[in-house]
Amino acid sequence: MTGDTEPAVSVVDVYTRCAGDYADHWGAQLTARGRSLVDAMDLRDARRVLDLGSGVGLNSDALRAAAPRAVVVNADGSEGMVRRAGGPRVVSDAHLLAFGDERFDAVLMAFVLHHLARPLVALREVRRVLRDAGRLAAGTWAINPDIRADRIWTEELEAAGAAPGPPFNLGFEATNSPDRVRSLMGEAGLTVERIDTHVMDDPMDVEGFLLRRTRMGVQGWRFSQIAPGDQVGFIERVRARLQELHSDDLNARETAILTWARR
Numbered sequence: 001m002t003g004d005t006e007p008a009v010s011v012v013d014v015y016t017r018c019a020g021d022y023a024d025h026w027g028a029q030l031t032a033r034g035r036s037l038v039d040a041m042d043l044r045d046a047r048r049v050l051d052l053g054s055g056v057g058l059n060s061d062a063l064r065a066a067a068p069r070a071v072v073v074n075a076d077g078s079e080g081m082v083r084r085a086g087g088p089r090v091v092s093d094a095h096l097l098a099f100g101d102e103r104f105d106a107v108l109m110a111f112v113l114h115h116l117a118r119p120l121v122a123l124r125e126v127r128r129v130l131r132d133a134g135r136l137a138a139g140t141w142a143i144n145p146d147i148r149a150d151r152i153w154t155e156e157l158e159a160a161g162a163a164p165g166p167p168f169n170l171g172f173e174a175t176n177s178p179d180r181v182r183s184l185m186g187e188a189g190l191t192v193e194r195i196d197t198h199v200m201d202d203p204m205d206v207e208g209f210l211l212r213r214t215r216m217g218v219q220g221w222r223f224s225q226i227a228p229g230d231q232v233g234f235i236e237r238v239r240a241r242l243q244e245l246h247s248d249d250l251n252a253r254e255t256a257i258l259t260w261a262r263r
């Protein structure tokens with residue numbers, strides 16, 4: 001997409017920037033939920049499986065184990081992420097998939113829909129590339145955690161004059177409850193068979209929080225906009241404030257919504 005109002009940096013640019021850190025500083029949090037999605041898909045007879053928004057391919061092992069007869073294709077809008085995945089891989093925007101009709105027995109979308117500007121368009125694309133009765137498993141988020149540590153982080157970024165980041169969770173409002181996911185999938189012509197929710201604690205110590213926020217996602221991108229000579233002082237100020245907090249203020253507790261649907 002182009003235009004005067006588009007931010008200079010997109011969601012996938014942000015992922016490309018932090019691709020090398022993704023597995024260590026965020027992806028590992030998600031793999032248990034990714035495995036839950038895969039394990040309930042019954043892929044024993046599948047021949048072609050698409051991991052859409054595959055990132056660096058952290059769900060590949062689970063998919064290959066669950067679908068031993070299948071080719072597992074990784075597709076992601078971020079070149080920097082998908083180039084780290086193994087096996088067949090392609091750069092593809094979820095809104096306009098680079099695949100023919102009815103090519104896949106199953107599609108996994110693990111924590112991708114909440115990033116998409118038009119999640120309904122992407123789900124219609126998923127329906128298009130699925131064979132009749134093909135399966136989709138998708139993970140989304142119900143809660144955007146609002147913890148004190150992040151409020152401090154944001155206050156200090158503002159005080160340092162860091163440029164605002166690009167909108168990052170563009171599809172969050174459309175996908176942040178089981179009812180919303182069900183209705184979106186229904187609109188896309190997919191039949192939801194099951195939805196589970198899982199509360200996920202994400203406790204961080206001060207150094208872990210600083211590592212994550214300086215390197216990952218849109219927060220890492222904002223941090224990178226601070227002049228290099230000011231970054232050390234910035235971290236020292238934030239660290240001093242974080243050290244005053246209770247451990248609950250550093251626990252970004254989220255609720256994952258896991259959905260299984262059929263074309």
Ligand SMILES: C[S@@+](CC[C@H](N)C(=O)[O-])C[C@H]1O[C@@H](n2cnc3c(N)ncnc32)[C@H](O)[C@@H]1O
Pocket residue numbers: 011012015016027030034052053054055056057058059075076077078081092093094095109110111112115116
């Ligand atoms: C939270 S990561 C999840 C990655 C992987 N599914 C996992 O579970 O580790 C979200 C992924 O969605 C990708 N993504 C975001 N917007 C996209 C788009 N429009 N088209 C394709 N992929 C997109 C990002 O590049 C990133 O790899």
